[in-house]
Amino acid sequence: MTVTVDADPGPFELDVATTALVIIDMQRDFCEPGGFGETLGNDVSLLRGVIPPLQRVLAAARALGMTVVHTREGHVPDLSDCPPAKLHRGSPSLRIGDPGPKGRILVRGEYGHDIVDELAPVEGELVVDKPGKGSFHGTSFGAELAARGITRLVVTGVTTEVCVHTTVREANDRGYECLVLSDCVGSYFPEFQRVGLAMIAAQGGIFGWVAPSAALLTALPVTALEGTPS
Template sequence: MIEVQAEPQPFVFDPGHVALLCIDFQRDFLETGGFGESLGNDVARLRNAIAPTQAVLSAFRERGWTVIHTREGHRPDLTDLFPAKRDRGNPSLRIGEEGPMGRLLVRGSAGHEIVPELAPQPGEVVLDKPGKGSFYATDLETILRARGITSLVVAGVTTEVCVQSTVREANDRGFESLVLSDCTGSYFPEFHASALAMFAAQGGIVGWVGTSADLLDALEQSPVRTEKAE
């Protein structure tokens, strides 16, 4: 077992049953010309999560542990896009409309892809989802159960939307989640802080909150394992 310093108490996981979940590190959210910027957001605020997530990704890859990437986006015909989502707010461009990186949040467009710094490697799961939560309308739970995963280390954007939705879904399904505060981010710093506080409140009612540094320190003190759980 590996113990990581975290709030509200240490996060303990079995290295044979853990996965890194990287949520929506997509060009549409982290780069100019994408969906995030169309909403009037400063996308640079999310890019601080890239470097620490790279370090965690490297550690998981070195050990041969499960890595899962998610991408939020819709079918090209938009048959999986509810009007309630499409018509929300007052963006300069709406989902499905043509932007500098292709149609916004549409599968197959350049903006839908994960940023190059965190691009998936062969053999890593890439999960496309039409909603905010990673379990909604996907086979994520099936993948986790099939691989014997019980613990999730979570990185991604944005903290208060897709990350929070996913961690709450995971909690309801019996998975334990460690959210890495420096590997997550929001366009609104106050929302980021608030979401992290909610995860760890009331004795960790939703999950645990830690840092990449504390996780990597814990891993360095444990022998490197290269086999996956069976």
């Protein structure tokens, strides 16, 4: 089943069978109070607006049987996969690995490392744990996509200018065509959100395409939208 999405800089065609919905780092440590995002001085409420439109897209993807991949940024308990440049950057109130309100900050297996309840994976959906910003580095992400014959990605999640951008750039270099849903990605900085999206679609789509989630949902079969959250 092939559909065409009205996007910037032009129409984006996708075959549901060879397209994956990628949900990047919608974790409690980034999206809820007490997590790593807040220790860096950020207003985590700015990321909460991503959740309702992303719920609708996720429901439609599930109804169509589309491949869904969730990623989580975080580290093994001894932090051996966390480089010093990342561990010691800035002046957060809590650093990676420190005990926090949701467990050790950005450590795999801790409550804060997991995905928010509203977007929790269901059985059969891939969950890729990554030590860095990009989804390909140090993970099985690329191999999992290849095994499923995926050629196009619908990219969502947080943050727009960091993990989303890094993943889209990595994907672009590997030959994947990416559609970024503008209201399903978020940043702690409104200006970074605006510029980050503009950079993706600039110069005829130098890294990919950008569209609001409504454009994708409009293009999908009506039956796929039945029962999606309103």
